[in-house]
Amino acid sequence: MSTISQIYEFLKENGFRLTRVRKSIIETIVESVSPLSASDVKDLLKHDNLEVNKTTVYREIEFLLCQKVIQEVNVGDGKMRYELSHSPHHHHLVCVKCNKIECIEIDNCMENEKNFVSEERGFIILSHSLKFYGLCAQCK
Numbered sequence: 001m002s003t004i005s006q007i008y009e010f011l012k013e014n015g016f017r018l019t020r021v022r023k024s025i026i027e028t029i030v031e032s033v034s035p036l037s038a039s040d041v042k043d044l045l046k047h048d049n050l051e052v053n054k055t056t057v058y059r060e061i062e063f064l065l066c067q068k069v070i071q072e073v074n075v076g077d078g079k080m081r082y083e084l085s086h087s088p089h090h091h092h093l094v095c096v097k098c099n100k101i102e103c104i105e106i107d108n109c110m111e112n113e114k115n116f117v118s119e120e121r122g123f124i125i126l127s128h129s130l131k132f133y134g135l136c137a138q139c140k
Contacts, residue, residue: 004030007069014067024050025060026069034101035073035081035092075101075131091129095136102136 007026008018028044029036036044042057061082064070073081075094081101093102114125 010069011067016063016067021045021050021052021056022060022063024048024052025057026064029064029070029082030084032083034103035075035083037079037081040081073101092131093136094131094133095139096133097135097139100136100138104132106130 038057045052068085070082071085090103090105
């Protein structure tokens with residue numbers, strides 16, 4: 001489910017309604033270039049002239065998590081963020097000054113490391129997460 005229409009189709013096929021708020025939250029998360037917090041989502045909806053209370057945003061995010069449309073991203077600052085679940089595998093750059101998060105893809109060398117760890121330790125890797133902490137271009 002990488003496109004908005006695919007997500008809508010998935011939800012409709014599973015008997016879920018596509019309310020204006022749900023559609024707007026999905027579009028906001030899909031179109032974002034970085035993971036968003038619930039308050040980021042609320043602010044972006046308000047910017048698009050859609051007043052939604054915080055409880056509704058959290059309820060919709062929980063619904064989308066349960067349907068595996070979105071996933072949580074924890075960068076260790078106590079604020080949970082969300083991004084599309086089925087986006088290409090990527091990692092994150094986190095600015096420790098302004099808290100900006102950028103998504104980055106790392107070439108196959110990471111795959112080689114995962115294979116080495118699996119073979120060397122006999123460990124089955126189910127998933128992994130890699131975050132780089134530092135200063136973004138604006139803050140350096």
